[in-house]
Amino acid sequence: MKITAFDLAQDESGNGLSLHRVEAAPGFWTARVSQDIRIVLHKDGQHTLLAWVGHHDDAYHWAERRRLVPHERTGAMQLVEIVERTEERLVYTNTVEEAAPAPVAVPTGALARPASRGDLPPAGRSLPLRPFAQLSDDDLLNVGVPRDWLDAVRSADEASVDGLFSSLPDEAAEALLDFATGGRLQDHVALQASPGADPFAHPDAQRRFRAVDGVEELKAALDAPFAQWAVFLHPAQRAPVTRDWRGPARVSGSAGTGKTIVALHRAVHLAGRTEAQVLLTTFSKPLAASLAGKAELMTEAAPDARARLTVRAIDQAAYELYVRAFGQPNMATASQVRATIKAAMDSGLGAGHSPAFLYEEWDELVDAWGLHDADAYATVPRIGRRTRLGPKQRESAWAVFAFVRERLAARGVVTTADVYGRLTRWVEDGGRLPFTHVVVDEAQDLSVAQARFLAAVGRAGIADALFFTGDLGQRIFHLPFSWAKLGLDVRGRAQVLKVCYRTSHQIRRIADRLLASEITDQDGIEESRRGTVSVFDGPDPAIGLFDDAVAEAASVSTWLRSRLAEGVAANELVVLVRSEQQLDRGHAAVKATGSDMRVMTMHDAKGLEFRTVAVMALDEDVLPDPGRLSGIGDVADLEAIQDAERHLLYVAATRARDHLMLSGVAPGSEFLDDIMK
Numbered sequence: 001m002k003i004t005a006f007d008l009a010q011d012e013s014g015n016g017l018s019l020h021r022v023e024a025a026p027g028f029w030t031a032r033v034s035q036d037i038r039i040v041l042h043k044d045g046q047h048t049l050l051a052w053v054g055h056h057d058d059a060y061h062w063a064e065r066r067r068l069v070p071h072e073r074t075g076a077m078q079l080v081e082i083v084e085r086t087e088e089r090l091v092y093t094n095t096v097e098e099a100a101p102a103p104v105a106v107p108t109g110a111l112a113r114p115a116s117r118g119d120l121p122p123a124g125r126s127l128p129l130r131p132f133a134q135l136s137d138d139d140l141l142n143v144g145v146p147r148d149w150l151d152a153v154r155s156a157d158e159a160s161v162d163g164l165f166s167s168l169p170d171e172a173a174e175a176l177l178d179f180a181t182g183g184r185l186q187d188h189v190a191l192q193a194s195p196g197a198d199p200f201a202h203p204d205a206q207r208r209f210r211a212v213d214g215v216e217e218l219k220a221a222l223d224a225p226f227a228q229w230a231v232f233l234h235p236a237q238r239a240p241v242t243r244d245w246r247g248p249a250r251v252s253g254s255a256g257t258g259k260t261i262v263a264l265h266r267a268v269h270l271a272g273r274t275e276a277q278v279l280l281t282t283f284s285k286p287l288a289a290s291l292a293g294k295a296e297l298m299t300e301a302a303p304d305a306r307a308r309l310t311v312r313a314i315d316q317a318a319y320e321l322y323v324r325a326f327g328q329p330n331m332a333t334a335s336q337v338r339a340t341i342k343a344a345m346d347s348g349l350g351a352g353h354s355p356a357f358l359y360e361e362w363d364e365l366v367d368a369w370g371l372h373d374a375d376a377y378a379t380v381p382r383i384g385r386r387t388r389l390g391p392k393q394r395e396s397a398w399a400v401f402a403f404v405r406e407r408l409a410a411r412g413v414v415t416t417a418d419v420y421g422r423l424t425r426w427v428e429d430g431g432r433l434p435f436t437h438v439v440v441d442e443a444q445d446l447s448v449a450q451a452r453f454l455a456a457v458g459r460a461g462i463a464d465a466l467f468f469t470g471d472l473g474q475r476i477f478h479l480p481f482s483w484a485k486l487g488l489d490v491r492g493r494a495q496v497l498k499v500c501y502r503t504s505h506q507i508r509r510i511a512d513r514l515l516a517s518e519i520t521d522q523d524g525i526e527e528s529r530r531g532t533v534s535v536f537d538g539p540d541p542a543i544g545l546f547d548d549a550v551a552e553a554a555s556v557s558t559w560l561r562s563r564l565a566e567g568v569a570a571n572e573l574v575v576l577v578r579s580e581q582q583l584d585r586g587h588a589a590v591k592a593t594g595s596d597m598r599v600m601t602m603h604d605a606k607g608l609e610f611r612t613v614a615v616m617a618l619d620e621d622v623l624p625d626p627g628r629l630s631g632i633g634d635v636a637d638l639e640a641i642q643d644a645e646r647h648l649l650y651v652a653a654t655r656a657r658d659h660l661m662l663s664g665v666a667p668g669s670e671f672l673d674d675i676m677k
């Protein structure tokens, strides 16, 4: 297939490639790859579109049912299926879509998205009899429905809506799907191109066609695993990638809406500028490694951009900067700090406080904000709605923190927050950073010290130096705080993504019950999950509560075995638990399957995705984690931590693409009540 595509790239006339015109479909040709396999091309004299690949008969069948035309209203180039009418009923001709999809490209034209929309429709949902019957031509044309399909859309009923969604262009299908499930069509009105504009340049066309210039770029496209290299960006994803933001910007969206993809594309886009040096970062080393792999693929054909892009976990990046600026730091560990707090308490300090509270207060406030004296501790802006301690309680707590500071200084060790604190002052004093832009994924979990440092980077640098992606509903590590008060102001430059590509409709719907549909951050920026659609369907999640852990493991193991029997590979399955203490329960379930699969904590699964996920040990005394709640000083903090625990379950559930099981010992986590209500 690749060789044929290259031959075409070098010789568009296709001499020697046995090109055959598809008689019934103007503009379409087929090129022979092997005895049985054909590439379907569309040639208009200007562009050559590599549109599809498959078996000989399927290829002709596919082409005969397609036309390549710009949409009359939006101007976006579309591959429109022909509507067939049989008897009284509309039949949608999407049968050959089941064939192998076609990752193909062209040198002077465009690359077609694999024809794989067969997974779109929202089954198992009760729809009105004819959900689109009342929509006018204008309503439908505005969202990209091809004219030929207007009547078919209006007469679609519950039985035919599945075929309808899989036959329409993406933009039209998503708009109708949202409308059918309570959303507004107005939110999906497509951009209308100006007369004479290139129909392949329209944002909706760029979701399905990839323009490739020259053989090198084509080679890169065909060499890299297609799914990783060329995610075709939704217009709402592309816009923030290419926009000149003139200030720090943030893109948010539910799990699986492509925030990481946007961060990657933004970083690669910026690295395309000759004067740029880009740092792409996230919170953990495994996630950074995964970003780095994808960035490599995306810059295969652009070695200069690749050289201008560095991918690091954020603490690693800070550490390296620190080493450059000040030499090797001697890092304090969390257990060292806990031990020092204990030593302070053993010597009689900290009366009236628990060790858990003191550690939390140290971690989220004293250390995070770089507080070095009692006055600063008294006046620090308390995070969120956190209430102040009374003077006596504060005095008693500060005695412990002063002790800890003294001990750490005496040992010559610094905390991670100290590293950021010193780097922040260094940047403010004119320290020269080795990068011009920072793109941060998973930004909802930035700590105060990290956000402060980035704010300083933003102030010292150019206007669009900072770009963030994240989801407030997935904040799992820290208490919320105001970015704006730290100088990181994304107000007016925040955008929400609404199309979920990872998680089936059924799983997303269940997971969304854990969160409010609107979450507002400490700066008043609202992130709405309303109108979010999943682009494919799957089975309903299984939820089970059991008498004891043994019964739970047996049931989960049976469920996992069924997935294996359905053909899911063991490495596409994962078992998630709240914390290390429950790993054994996961291992027990896995052992009984006789296969080898991963068992990990919910925290470690952040940012990952799997075909099948079992979330186990969702017991009353496991989630929310009583240990984490016990250190909380006041009611407002309690709520914030409880939210973070709730977010953890949301994160865990949304790692699943197709299958999800949630289980625990009865009566089960209170969060399951919200899911089952």
Ligand SMILES: Nc1ncnc2c1ncn2[C@@H]1O[C@H](COP(=O)(O)OP(=O)(O)OP(=O)(O)O)[C@@H](O)[C@H]1O
Pocket (backbone or CB within 6 Å): 231, 232, 233, 234, 237, 253, 254, 255, 256, 257, 258, 259, 260, 261, 262, 471, 474, 501, 502, 606, 607, 608, 609, 654
């Ligand atoms: N425009 C797109 N077309 C097809 N697939 C996409 C698109 N955008 C993202 N995806 C796919 O959807 C999945 C989720 O994307 P991604 O990891 O970027 O989401 P996310 O919003 O960062 O999720 P999370 O918040 O859960 O980490 C990935 O498999 C990605 O390749």
